[in-house]
Amino acid sequence: MWTESTLAVALTFALLLLALAIRARVSLLAARDRVALAERLAAARGRCLSLAAQELRGPGLALMAQAADVPLDPAGQAREGNQIEAVAQQLLRLADDLADFATEPCPRALHETPALLGPVIDAAVANVAAQLRPGSRHWKIEPELRALKVRADSRALEGALAALLRRAARHSRDGDVVALRHMLGSETVAIVVEDEGDGLPAQDLITESASAGPGLGVNASNGTRGLDLGLTLARSLAAAHGGEIRLESAPGIGARAWLTLPRSRLLDAA
Known part of the structure; x- marks a missing residue:
């Protein structure tokens, strides 16, 4: 037969387990919220980088076309055109890098x-x-x-x-x-x-x-x-x-x- 002291101990233990379960549940929900927030931020980052890459490609391609139309200098060289082309290539390279970086998930999960x-x-x-x-x-x-x-x-x-x-x-x-x-x-x-x-x-x-x-x-x-x-x-x-x-x-x-x-x-x- 249970005594009052035994019932008190059992009730205290049950309340402790309930408190721990509630705390674990709250921690789990908070962790899920943090993961969801990180995923949303990563997706937003990816969209911004993709848009930036698209914006850079336009001027880069325009400069490439302009470089091809620059006439040769008196010595028969295309120095000015080469300089413009070099700038255009830098813009296009940066656009490629931004596009690559935009696709990186965070955190990365491998499927081996x-x-x-x-x-x-x-x-x-x-x-x-x-x-x-x-x-x-x-x-x-x-x-x-x-x-x-x-x-x-x-x-x-x-x-x-x-x-x-x-x-x-x-x-x-x-x-x-x-x-x-x-x-x-x-x-x-x-x-x-x-x-x-x-x-x-x-x-x-x-x-x-x-x-x-x-x-x-x-x-x-x-x-x-x-x-x-x-x-x-x-x-x-x-x-x-x-x-x-x-x-x-x-x-x-x-x-x-x-x-x-x-x-x-x-x-x-x-």
Whole structure:
């Protein structure tokens, strides 16, 4: 038979459990509200960046057309036209970066599956090649790289590769070679993107600031092309896979980008 003291203890315990349940429910609802707010803010950010990209493309394309109509100077050179074209290309590059950055979800959730790198690379190359027209690059892809299979979100991996390929295309001239190969380490597997880069002056190479982190193999004193939001997106995608992106550049010679993933993500080759 229950005594009054036992009933009091039981009632107190029940009230405590009820209070904890209510508190947990309130915390859960607050967390859901924060997630929903973050998603709405991310969507609004994406819309704003997409609109900004569209606004930049108009002047960029107009300047490109204007550059083609500028007459040659007395020496038969197109210096003024080349300067206008350079500004137009900068606007179009920034528009591309803004469009890429606008598509990045926050937070990023990976949908990992076994992914053969051949189709992922082909999709990234096709994406970048379509943006280069009427220009082109010779894409030299190592057969062994195409045969590798990794555990990854193929769409996210394609996005990171496309950003690096787009960067390589910007560093090189029409008809230059952009090579893709792989490097295996004891703890990592890397996709390496190399471009010739002979068509760009040293001060115009994209370099990373010291704040981007050590070991990037670049010199921040050589100048910059701006925000390079596409590279920021690529780093985010690589980090979501537990990897990283490193850059190396040699003025007048070429540039190299490393997309490094944990070796544990490498599966049996196809």
